[in-house]
Amino acid sequence: MTTVQARPATDDRRWKALAVCLAAGFISLLDTSIVNVALPSMERGLGASEAAQSWVVSGYALTFGLALVPAGRLGDMHGRRQAFLIGLALFTVASAACGLAAGPSWLVLFRLVQGAAAGMVAPQTSGLIQQMFQGSERAKAFGLLGSVIGVSTAVGPLAGGLLIDAVGTDDGWRWVFFVNLPIGVAAFTAGLRLLPRFPASPGKRETFDLFGVLLLGCGVLALMLPLVQEQQWTGREKWTMLPVGALLLGAFWAWEKRQGRRGRAPLVDLALFSLRSFTLGALISLTYFAGFTTVFFVYTLYLQNSLGYSALAAGLTVLPFAAASAVGAALGGRLVVRFGRKLVVLGLTGVALGLLGVVAAVRLVPGDDLGWASALPMLIGGIGSGLTVSPNTTLTLTLVPVHRAGAAGGVLQTGQRVGSAAGIAVVGAVYFAQMANHGSPERAIQLGLLTAVGLIVIALALAVADLREREVHPEPERAAEPDKAAEPARRGSEEGGTEERVARGS
Missing domain, CATH: 1.10.287 (Helix Hairpins)
Known part of the structure; x- marks a missing residue:
């Protein structure tokens, strides 16, 4: 069953519906990083063992990644609005259950449910953007989504630090989950009123x-x-x-x-992989997230364990990255139509240079002043991150048929989750091996960050290769398969030309 490309009644309502999607995306992605600084509080207040703490972090990532593609396909078949609201309601209830957990085992169980609910919400967001917007407006909407992705991931340690500092270490970990409740309830209530209902088109009913x-x-x-x-x-x-x-x-x-x-x-239309924009974009996303998300893992760990920073102080050190990422993503959403893949190349270069600056700061300014010394490199890296995530998402999904947008978004985000897990494993192994063998925290964090830079350079090489290939063999401005449902919305010559420019990435 496919859905008809249509818009809510007014432009104002479309952007309000987008705000609902972004709010849900924010809390689901925030929970990938906010718990990292709360683990000592869980150990003290709940008696969580190291294994339980590990599953609180990794269990969420696992069920999040497992749910993405099936949930995206269900949204494609039966309606993204329904799938989004069910997933958001389940996520909010699971967050409350996590905060009320009476023991470590219950916390892990509810955290697994919370991750699966987040995986149900995420692909509906990209699918709804595909349905509600076209051309330059779609690029702007994905720019806002990129801001949310960058900020929610980077601001997690800061938010967790603020909550634990305000409530105390015994019960501070509970508020890491309770903070989702007012946002989740408000987003669900608004979603019931604002999210568009797209009528199903007549035709053969698809099976799951x-x-x-x-x-x-x-x-x-x-x-x-x-x-x-x-x-x-x-x-x-x-x-x-x-x-x-x-x-x-x-x-x-x-x-x-x-x-x-x-x-x-x-489940996944393999014709999508005949599109160079989708295949290369998914690979770039996978390798970039492998390097990007690991920075906050090892860097905040180093600041707290080796330099004695509090959870709040460690979170504040990544604030420049988070703020600059939001600005870069909004800017990237506006510029991707004009510059295409060149913008991704520029962004990845900025991230690599910013992280190299952090490595230099660790070497040249050891001790308590490191947070201040790394602020400018973090700022540069954050702008680069914003110019990477948002434009790459737009370029990756621009030729995807609207009625396959949920599954395609699920594939893209599954790559991000796998990349994040792989990056943390690789960079963490380098960091901990150096600590165990040589006991030098400064050397360990430098090698860990350089490993992250290496992963980002791989993404940069893929982006450069794609850019050169586009110059020699431009990709046809067509979807992987005829997208009849989207055709009425693409009749305008101005927006049609805009979307073609996005597809060419030039």
């Missing part, structure tokens, strides 16, 4: 690919589990899960091709 869900879920789980548990599972046997995961994903690919040949609706 349950076996495809099983293959994809097991494959993603096999890839992510040893990565997110890298520090807790000490044996080398865990790495045998990686080739198993690769085999399962290969089987998923073969199954989806078989579904397509038999005329059945696949």
